[in-house]
Amino acid sequence: MTVGRGSFLSELVDRAGGVNLFSDVTASSGVVSIEAVAARNPDLIFTTTEEPSGFASRPEWQVVSAVRKHRFLRVSGSEFNRPSPRAPAAIRELAARLDGTMP
Amino acid sequence: VSLTRQALLASMVAACLLIGLSAGAVALPLSDVWQGLWHADAAAAPIVRELRAPRVVLAFLVGGSLGMCGAALQAMIRNPLAEPYLLGLSSGAGLGAVIAIATRAAGPWAIPVAAFLGAICAVALVYRLSLVTGRRLDPHVLLLSGVVVGAFAGALMSAIMVLSDAPGVRNAFLWLLGGFGSASWQALAVFAAYASVPIALLLFHARSLDLIALGDEPAHHLGAEVDRIRRSVYLCTALLTAASVATCGIIGFVGLVVPHAVRTTFRPLHRSLLPLVFLVGGCFLVLADVVSRTAVRPLELPVGVITALIGVPLFALLLRRTLR
Numbered sequence: 066m067t068v069g070r071g072s073f074l075s076e077l078v079d080r081a082g083g084v085n086l087f088s089d090v091t092a093s094s095g096v097v098s099i100e101a102v103a104a105r106n107p108d109l110i111f112t113t114t115e116e117p118s119g120f121a122s123r124p125e126w127q128v129v130s131a132v133r134k135h136r137f138l139r140v141s142g143s144e145f146n147r148p149s150p151r152a153p154a155a156i157r158e159l160a161a162r163l164d165g166t167m168p
Numbered sequence: 169v170s171l172t173r174q175a176l177l178a179s180m181v182a183a184c185l186l187i188g189l190s191a192g193a194v195a196l197p198l199s200d201v202w203q204g205l206w207h208a209d210a211a212a213a214p215i216v217r218e219l220r221a222p223r224v225v226l227a228f229l230v231g232g233s234l235g236m237c238g239a240a241l242q243a244m245i246r247n248p249l250a251e252p253y254l255l256g257l258s259s260g261a262g263l264g265a266v267i268a269i270a271t272r273a274a275g276p277w278a279i280p281v282a283a284f285l286g287a288i289c290a291v292a293l294v295y296r297l298s299l300v301t302g303r304r305l306d307p308h309v310l311l312l313s314g315v316v317v318g319a320f321a322g323a324l325m326s327a328i329m330v331l332s333d334a335p336g337v338r339n340a341f342l343w344l345l346g347g348f349g350s351a352s353w354q355a356l357a358v359f360a361a362y363a364s365v366p367i368a369l370l371l372f373h374a375r376s377l378d379l380i381a382l383g384d385e386p387a388h389h390l391g392a393e394v395d396r397i398r399r400s401v402y403l404c405t406a407l408l409t410a411a412s413v414a415t416c417g418i419i420g421f422v423g424l425v426v427p428h429a430v431r432t433t434f435r436p437l438h439r440s441l442l443p444l445v446f447l448v449g450g451c452f453l454v455l456a457d458v459v460s461r462t463a464v465r466p467l468e469l470p471v472g473v474i475t476a477l478i479g480v481p482l483f484a485l486l487l488r489r490t491l492r
Contacts, residue, residue, distance in 0.1 A: 090467060098349055100219050101193035101466040125222075125352045128214040 073148050074111075081159035083109075103128045109138050109163075138162065173434075177447055181228075184451040188224035189216060191458045193466055223351035226359060227457045227471075228450035230412045231422055233363050235449025236442055237405040238423020239430075240370055243377040243438060244401055247307035248428060248486050252409040253420030255314035259321035260290025261406075261413035262344050266325050270332040276354060280362045283410035286321070291406055293317050346419035346472030348457050355415050362411035366404035370442060373397055373404075377438040419453070419472045421479020426452055428482060 072094060075085040086105040087097065110131050126132045140159070189201045196204070196212055204216030234252060241250035252258050264286020265279050273282070297313035298305060325344065329337050376397045379387040384394050412419065426449040427441070434444060453471070456478075460471040 087466060095467040096347075096349065097466050098193050098219075098461065098468055100215055103215065103219075104194045105466075123352065124354075125218050128218055 077152065077156055077159060078111075080156045081163060083159070083163055099125055099128060103130075107131050109136050111138050111140055177444075180451055181447055184454045185224055185228065188227065188454045188458055189220050192220060192461050195462075218352075222353045222356045223348045223457070224454055226351045226356045226416065227348050227454045229356075229359060229363065230416055230419070231426075231453025231456075232446035232450040233367065233408045233412055234419065234422035235426035235445040235452070236367065236370055236423075237408050239427040239438070239441055239445045240373075240377060240401050240405055241423065242427060243381045244398060245305065245307045245310055246381060246383075247311075247490060248431075249311055249424065249483065249490065250307070251421065251423035252405060253318070253418065254311055254424070254483075256290045256294050256317035256321065257287045257314075257406060257409045258413055258418045258420065259318035259325070260293075261287040261410040262418050263321040263325050263328075264289075264410070265414050266328050266337070266344070270328050270334045270337055272334050276358045280358065280411050280414040283414040284362075284407055287406040287410045287413075288403075290317050290321060291402055344417045345470035346417035346475075347460065347468060347470045348416050349468055351416070359411050359415045362414075363408055366407040366411075367446070369400060369404050370408075373401060374438045374442045377401070377442075381438065417470070417472065419475055421475045421483070422449055422453055424486075425475070425479050425482055428486065 075088060078085050079088075086102075086107050087095070090097075107129070108131060110129075120126050121132050121135065121137070131137075140155075186198060186201065189205075190196050190198055192215075194215075196216070200210070200212040201216055203210040204212035205221070207213060208217075237257075238251045241252065241255060242248055244250065261283040264282040264284065267286070268279050268282035294310065294313045294317050297317065298310040376387070376392045379390050379392040380394060380397065382390075387394050427445050429452075430436070430441060430444045430448050434440070436444060453475070456474045457471050459474050460469045463469055463474075
């Protein structure tokens with residue numbers, strides 16, 4: 066499951082200076098294969114769950130290099146999953162963390 | 169089945185598997201697929217070995233199993249419209265699986281068992297409901313009961329998905345539409361473990377299915393233990409359907425389309441119908457999965473959408489023919 070161009074999260078990432086690799090998906094969310102994720106080779110994977118290790122340790126996910134290198138960015142669901150007055154703060158926080166993690 | 173036909177079938181299976189390996193989010197040329205299969209350090213090796221190979225093999229085995237379920241059920245009720253999805257088995261199995269996930273009793277080995285219990289309950293309920301009209305089993309009433317029980321199980325499933333807060337349930341919503349997106353070697357091992365016994369048993373019963381297709385009375389006089397075989401066949405189809413639903417969700421109409429296609433092209437007895445249906449069903453679902461992966465890239469369509477788009481028109485056609 067990934068977020069598409071129409072979603073709030075995708076816009077947040079744009080404004081924080083990131084690129085949503087599935088912005089060609091016009092719906093707000095969609096199902097893509099692991100293979101499609103591997104082909105677009107993300108630098109970072111956003112998760113809102115406690116521990117990404119649930120899928121990160123599965124052998125079939127090791128095809129994605131960000132999973133192999135364990136490059137996950139944990140964001141808080143309450144701030145990032147819905148539009149709210151906290152959105153500007155979320156964008157600032159995200160921009161700072163992206164600067165910190167990108168090589 | 170003659171030698172040329174065997175060669176034809178073998179090359180059809182090989183072609184379908186290769187198409188399955190080369191198509192996907194990124195189309196790989198056959199030379200890359202070949203390199204990836206045999207050389208661990210080839211660039212395409214991780215995608216071919218870890219993602220596509222288990223997916224294609226799983227789609228093949230599930231397609232074959234669902235096709236065989238359809239053929240066996242059709243012999244049981246002597247009607248070409250019988251099929252695990254239409255008879256409510258798939259939805260019963262789905263309900264069992266969702267209950268297992270929602271109660272966190274999950275784990276890759278527990279979900280198929282829960283799905284099996286769900287499928288058994290569904291088949292018993294469908295059978296009981298269709299006896300209401302009288303002592304003789306009318307296949308059309310049986311189908312109607314199957315659709316009703318399926319709808320009921322579907323409603324319960326949706327309710328559990330909305331109400332449960334177990335983490336796997338949202339994913340359950342995705343795989344209940346049917347798809348091989350979560351295919352892995354582990355999923356394949358689980359499926360093979362649960363499916364191998366019923367597949368072998370159904371093949372073993374193939375001769376008796378030919379007798380039962382003649383009618384209960386003549387089958388009895390020809391030495392078939394009709395009741396015992398019937399119980400065994402229902403158990404096998406429930407177990408096979410459950411294994412399929414637990415690993416890749418509800419995929420309908422494979423058991424309808426494939427036996428029909430095989431019967432019209434080969435006109436075989438059940439002895440050769442069942443193996444043929446297995447091979448053709450496998451190819452059918454591998455190709456349907458290829459369409460589901462490539463039709464709306466980068467998104468995936470649930471493979472159940474594609475089988476239904478093919479299956480429903482065929483169902484309408486067969487229904488007209490059986491009622492005439």
